[in-house]
Amino acid sequence: MAEAHPVGFQWVMEAKRRGAKVFHVDPRFTRTSALADSYLAIRAGTDIALLGGVVRYILDNELDFREYVVAYTNAATIVTEEYADTEDMHGLFSGFNDDNATYDQASWRYEGHSQNQTTRDSETQRETAAGLENESHGAPVGGETERDETLQHPRCVYQILKRHFARYTPEMVERVCGIPQEKFLELAQAWTENSGRDRTGMLVYSVGWTQHSVGVQYIRTGAIIQLLLGNVGRPGGGVMALRGHASIQGSTDIPTLFNLLPGYLPMPHHANHPTLDAWVDSIAHPGQKGFWGNARTYGVNLLKAYWGDAATADNDYCYGYMPRMTGDHGTYQQVLDMIDGKIKGYFLLGQNPAVGSAHGRAQRLGMANLDWLVVRDLFMIESATFWQNAPEIETGEIAPERCRTEVFFLPAASHVEKEGTFTQTQRLLQWREKAVEPPGDARSELWFFYHLGRIIRERLAASTKPRDRALLDLAWDYPTHGPNVEPSAEAVLREINGYDVATGRPLASFTEMKDDGSTVGGCWIYTGVYADGVNQAARRKPGSEQSLVAPEWGWAWPANRRILYNRASADPDGNPWSERKRYVWWDADKSEWTGYDVPDFEKTKPPSYRPERDASGVAGIAGDDPFILQGDGKGWLYAPTGVLDGPMPTHYEPVESPVRNPLYRQQANPTRKVYTHPINTLNPSPPQEHSQVFPYVFTVSRLTEHHTAGGMSRTVSPLAELQPEMFVEVSPELAALRGLSHLGWAHLVTSRAAVEAKVLVTDRVTPLRVDGRIIHQVWLPYHFGYEGLVTGDSANDLFGITLDPNVLIQESKVGTCDVRPGRRPRGQDLVDLVVDYRRRSGNLVHRYPPMVTTDVADTSSDQEA
Amino acid sequence: MGVRSWFEGWPVYRQLTGTDPLGRGAAAKSDGSRALTARTDTADSMARSVCPYCAVGCGQRVFVKDGQVSQIEGDPDSPISRGRLCPKGAASKSLVTSPLRQTTVRYRRPYGTEWEDLDLDTALNMIADRVLAARDETWEDVDAEGRPLNRTLGISSLGGATLDNEENYLIKKLFTAMGALQIENQARI
Numbered sequence A: 001m002a003e004a005h006p007v008g009f010q011w012v013m014e015a016k017r018r019g020a021k022v023f024h025v026d027p028r029f030t031r032t033s034a035l036a037d038s039y040l041a042i043r044a045g046t047d048i049a050l051l052g053g054v055v056r057y058i059l060d061n062e063l064d065f066r067e068y069v070v071a072y073t074n075a076a077t078i079v080t081e082e083y084a085d086t087e088d089m090h091g092l093f094s095g096f097n098d099d100n101a102t103y104d105q106a107s108w109r110y111e112g113h114s115q116n117q118t119t120r121d122s123e124t125q126r127e128t129a130a131g132l133e134n135e136s137h138g139a140p141v142g143g144e145t146e147r148d149e150t151l152q153h154p155r156c157v158y159q160i161l162k163r164h165f166a167r168y169t170p171e172m173v174e175r176v177c178g179i180p181q182e183k184f185l186e187l188a189q190a191w192t193e194n195s196g197r198d199r200t201g202m203l204v205y206s207v208g209w210t211q212h213s214v215g216v217q218y219i220r221t222g223a224i225i226q227l228l229l230g231n232v233g234r235p236g237g238g239v240m241a242l243r244g245h246a247s248i249q250g251s252t253d254i255p256t257l258f259n260l261l262p263g264y265l266p267m268p269h270h271a272n273h274p275t276l277d278a279w280v281d282s283i284a285h286p287g288q289k290g291f292w293g294n295a296r297t298y299g300v301n302l303l304k305a306y307w308g309d310a311a312t313a314d315n316d317y318c319y320g321y322m323p324r325m326t327g328d329h330g331t332y333q334q335v336l337d338m339i340d341g342k343i344k345g346y347f348l349l350g351q352n353p354a355v356g357s358a359h360g361r362a363q364r365l366g367m368a369n370l371d372w373l374v375v376r377d378l379f380m381i382e383s384a385t386f387w388q389n390a391p392e393i394e395t396g397e398i399a400p401e402r403c404r405t406e407v408f409f410l411p412a413a414s415h416v417e418k419e420g421t422f423t424q425t426q427r428l429l430q431w432r433e434k435a436v437e438p439p440g441d442a443r444s445e446l447w448f449f450y451h452l453g454r455i456i457r458e459r460l461a462a463s464t465k466p467r468d469r470a471l472l473d474l475a476w477d478y479p480t481h482g483p484n485v486e487p488s489a490e491a492v493l494r495e496i497n498g499y500d501v502a503t504g505r506p507l508a509s510f511t512e513m514k515d516d517g518s519t520v521g522g523c524w525i526y527t528g529v530y531a532d533g534v535n536q537a538a539r540r541k542p543g544s545e546q547s548l549v550a551p552e553w554g555w556a557w558p559a560n561r562r563i564l565y566n567r568a569s570a571d572p573d574g575n576p577w578s579e580r581k582r583y584v585w586w587d588a589d590k591s592e593w594t595g596y597d598v599p600d601f602e603k604t605k606p607p608s609y610r611p612e613r614d615a616s617g618v619a620g621i622a623g624d625d626p627f628i629l630q631g632d633g634k635g636w637l638y639a640p641t642g643v644l645d646g647p648m649p650t651h652y653e654p655v656e657s658p659v660r661n662p663l664y665r666q667q668a669n670p671t672r673k674v675y676t677h678p679i680n681t682l683n684p685s686p687p688q689e690h691s692q693v694f695p696y697v698f699t700v701s702r703l704t705e706h707h708t709a710g711g712m713s714r715t716v717s718p719l720a721e722l723q724p725e726m727f728v729e730v731s732p733e734l735a736a737l738r739g740l741s742h743l744g745w746a747h748l749v750t751s752r753a754a755v756e757a758k759v760l761v762t763d764r765v766t767p768l769r770v771d772g773r774i775i776h777q778v779w780l781p782y783h784f785g786y787e788g789l790v791t792g793d794s795a796n797d798l799f800g801i802t803l804d805p806n807v808l809i810q811e812s813k814v815g816t817c818d819v820r821p822g823r824r825p826r827g828q829d830l831v832d833l834v835v836d837y838r839r840r841s842g843n844l845v846h847r848y849p850p851m852v853t854t855d856v857a858d859t860s861s862d863q864e865a
Numbered sequence B: 001m002g003v004r005s006w007f008e009g010w011p012v013y014r015q016l017t018g019t020d021p022l023g024r025g026a027a028a029k030s031d032g033s034r035a036l037t038a039r040t041d042t043a044d045s046m047a048r049s050v051c052p053y054c055a056v057g058c059g060q061r062v063f064v065k066d067g068q069v070s071q072i073e074g075d076p077d078s079p080i081s082r083g084r085l086c087p088k089g090a091a092s093k094s095l096v097t098s099p100l101r102q103t104t105v106r107y108r109r110p111y112g113t114e115w116e117d118l119d120l121d122t123a124l125n126m127i128a129d130r131v132l133a134a135r136d137e138t139w140e141d142v143d144a145e146g147r148p149l150n151r152t153l154g155i156s157s158l159g160g161a162t163l164d165n166e167e168n169y170l171i172k173k174l175f176t177a178m179g180a181l182q183i184e185n186q187a188r189i
């Protein structure tokens, strides 16, 4: 955090000054480690084993915050008899289907529920990254559950959890992660001691957790700990995702993602969502509890925002215009389709996949096989010049005179040359004022897309083809201004916020939205950002003149709430858990919720409220159920549906690992998303043969002085001067083993690529003792490429493509490699080197379905073998 | 110059006798530095902005002189950043004023070996032509069972996460109406 989010880290230091203990877990000692109270060096890709150890420590010693756990989580809920755990199945859960490597989630359901309510099978959910829809709400379950609040029932979640994590002992943590038991116990003790009525503990993570083939489950494990310790919905608690880009949160809220529409509505699927009714019913199952019950309203408002007057009740608000998914249309599928010649045109909008995406060679070969490519950026980035300067030019795989891709480079406006909102990591929207006009031909994306749409609509004006109706009926009349005819960002923000059609009055809250076409709203979770016709995101009341919560700086979704589920900061009766942690509470005199933040609860629903037996929607949520977007109102220790790789997290090894899974026979995530394309070669891992060809673990991350693929930092002289060269950090032990010298060269080889880097011999990376042997890890920054003021090989070239099944994020935080002294070979020699490594490691490519290893016993590791 | 004023002009004297014992402010000033004014004082205007790098979202004040960005500083009013910027945020002025920035359209024709110039309007119209052609050639009305698809899989897009919400909104809206489904973002990555 000190490295990649330095100014955010000031608050960690502030907390430390006030007595908080700071623990840092990372494969490499960083600036964060230097300032932490305790640093734990971990083997990359083993965090679930560490966190699972903490879960076991809490449950074994009964250190959970029992009142919170019983009242606010699903610990007491009983699960059906059909459920079988990884304990009994060598690392698989019940319901596993060998044919397509997915789980039928029926046996995970709550007792008494006839079936889980999702309409899509698990394979469709994986292909369409359906897990992402849960960013604003839980997966659908019915509200009535059977509970044992003594937590003794053998099939209650609490007991299931206890059994599931029983083997995550301190010894096992040491064996899997390479973390000494004393270190682990120090962490577990501090975490539990600093949680409860009077204290809260916070968990902070970043892409070191998400970019894994089992990344969603890393975060689930963190969430389980925080729920057990009562650290959710309370000040100083939470699971904080530190996001890496100015508006990456905004890019999922108002997504430019294939599977989502604004506000986490799913993009329609051809088989599951043939009609408007089928679409909205699949989001909000009739009878479901909670705010998500209003899905029809949110859907209709979006369709009205898209198609304006043309969208009416009679034509289902133009739902028929929507394109339909048939499967995975994600960025990695697209790249493989480019290589196969299936895609004609590609837009890159401030993005540099030639450096920033996994398997750089596949990215560049894909771009070299298009009809046309439009690159919009501030600088001439690698993804615009691949036809001239890619490493594949030297190997002969790309030659300008044979490369057919027509490339348009259009300069973009910078953040000071346009106005608009970013949504930062706390869901806070902040409006930026425009300082100057963009230079020359530089324009905003708002300008580019508004005018592209205008021209396309003009071209089609006389068209009678049905397919063109969606474009011609589109509500596309934004006011423009200035010398460049720039569309008004504020007008777009107003449409995102929503307004009353008849009067034009901006909506103050999504509860004002109607499902009859009388209101319009482009993104229901952002409703309120333009309340009273005021741009709330532009509020700049100085922090020094406000409370710590600073509610009048910018605007946070939903409804300007700064801490989600903050009803949990009060006890079931509505009183603060303690004076020290007072945040939101029930004011009995006024009969309303009040506090320092906007209460995340119906303002006048008393703690004593109990729903009627078959109440649905918001009325179904009890006065002491803080998790109002969950079907049962509870925080989920156990996910009866919606998480595709299991109701609880399980440690699987990374797809490329030098180690046989010490916890279960099942080696890697059995449900991971694989691509079987020939370019997607694979390094072997146990129990496969030849894993010793790639004996070392490598991981990548950021430097303070650079930004992702380098397009905004290797081009900026002060930053380029501070970090001028690609390098690799190796331990003194590995340097001795492989004959590497400090400040000399080394190259790393995988079955995809070889990249070279200057050697930094340092104790910041350390060999770890894992399952009885020494594992060496190396670390690289991933910022470098072949353009800009400072250049170097790209670390992402080393990775293959394997994705998490829930959200289709690639595993690009851990892989295996060989490390060799000296510079890499050039030209054909480079190709030959990589080919030779492939040959020696068995010429593997990914297979579908991925390998299940439960029948391969490993005597040293499988406790039941 | 009298002896006294000569003596008082000596920084160590001022440091020992004045209000700046550490010699980091007034005491260290020379006649030259005393005559300087901050760029922030002489700016024509100031815009309230936000750092474009990471998602901490530090507040920035962008100072403008003669139509050019003259300085970017941390915004002390921000309850998030309290005026601080990290090396990247502090380099924002260098980012937006970098001489490496491309300010004209560049065009590389199929099989071309060099960049060429192109007028912005021409480029926009050429792109519109290509979008419509790719869409027509790859259009899918219905699936094998006659259920609607309304889409093209011939067009892809990948956006960075430094785009504004308003921009993402228009991108998604236009591409969706066009039937272009394969729209992705750094947020996947």
Ligand code: SF4
Residues within 6 Å of the ligand: A004, A005, A006, A007, A008, B051, B052, B053, B054, B055, B056, B057, B058, B081, B084, B085, B086, B087, B088, B089, B090
């Ligand atoms: S100044 Fe640094 S910490 Fe703050 S938003 Fe910018 S990059 Fe992030």
